[in-house]
Amino acid sequence: MKTVDAKGKLCPVPLIMTKKALAELGQDETLEILIDNETSMTNVCHFLKEYKMQVVTEKQGNIFRLLVKKSGNIPENAPVEDFCRINTPNLSDYVITVKRNRMGDGAEELGQILIKACINTIPDLDLKPKKVIFLNSGIFMCLKDSPVLESLKKLENLGIEILVCGTCLDYYNKKDQLAAGRISNMYDILNSMAEASKVVFA
Amino acid sequence: MRNKVLTFQSTHHVLKAEKILIEAGFKFDIIPTPKNISSDCGMSIRLDSESSDMSFLSDVLTYNNIIFQIYDYKI
Structure with missing residues (x-):
């Protein structure tokens, strides 16, 4: 051997x-x-x-x-x-919840690049979240053709849990296209947010 | 390793460049412009200069009248 x-x-x-x-x-x-x-x-x-x-x-x-x-x-x-995850003492106790596939109100194309930039920044944050939750049209960020898939995989490798709303995947008929994160339900999602020191809505 | 950052003159140019580069088959990330490059709160494109055809990239963007600059990516 x-x-x-x-x-x-x-x-x-x-x-x-x-x-x-x-x-x-x-x-x-x-x-x-x-x-x-x-x-x-x-x-x-x-x-x-x-x-x-x-x-x-x-x-x-x-x-x-x-x-x-x-x-x-x-x-x-x-x-x-x-x-190469070198002890992540910066893994903080907060949760980021992504409620849709764009960030903020206003022009849709602007909202779409904002959310991409936002998610691509999370792996580089000094203070990283414990979990990232994706709801409603936010689940599109976790699918096979997502432009931020690499960042989500990086987060998973850092030990950050990614929860994806199962009802939402089902509604949009995208369950078979999930490429990052794990399917979760309202109980898990609410519990995660309730336990967190704070919730950041993206 | 996505090691290069492309910056643009405006957010509209970023949006235009994004569409063009997706159509041209490039793999890249949209990121906020790193603070060491510019203090504006603009958006940039991050990509791997080794696996991307940089001269083709330069040609398509220039052909579409998009002015850009390339920097090394450091956090």
Whole structure:
């Protein structure tokens, strides 16, 4: 069995080493990864799961030992850096709720670029929300052809939960086109907003 | 990595550029103009200069009379 020894290495090095080793591995072969910090371990696990690899983690003293079965394939241009989540102390306790597919009242085309710019800015905020909720025509931001899909995936990789109104997906008949976030219901959505320190409506 | 930022003279130009670039098949994000580029609260386009054909981009925008500037993207 091949081993990647990423002890003492900080993100994104363990991710890069893992990606490289998996590329050299045959389908269904197993790889062992050794990591000595929890952040890197979480990031690597997240990365592997995104690309449908089976992972088993165990802790031996201060070392995390990951066993990975190459059950999927990682494209050569996979953005490892996006999985490099360096402890996010800035993940705050607030929630952003997107109520429609544009921002503010006024010209529709203006509202549409405002909401795109807004969502594309969230991954770069110092103070990031805990969750982002999409309601009514806001759900169009989470579909396959959404212009902000990459930013939403970045948010998910940062551990920010994305909730999408299931009733709304159903109403607009777009359930099969959901590409980011998880389908949620009014109970979950109201609970998330009630629990948050504050809710920002976009 | 979307590493370049295109800025424009007005929001109307951003909207026009967005339509043209989508039609031309470019992949990009609409972002607020980074503060280190301009203090206006304008909108910009962010894209990857390696996977995008920058000279084609320049040609289509110029052909449509859209004036723009390209900067490196830094947060």
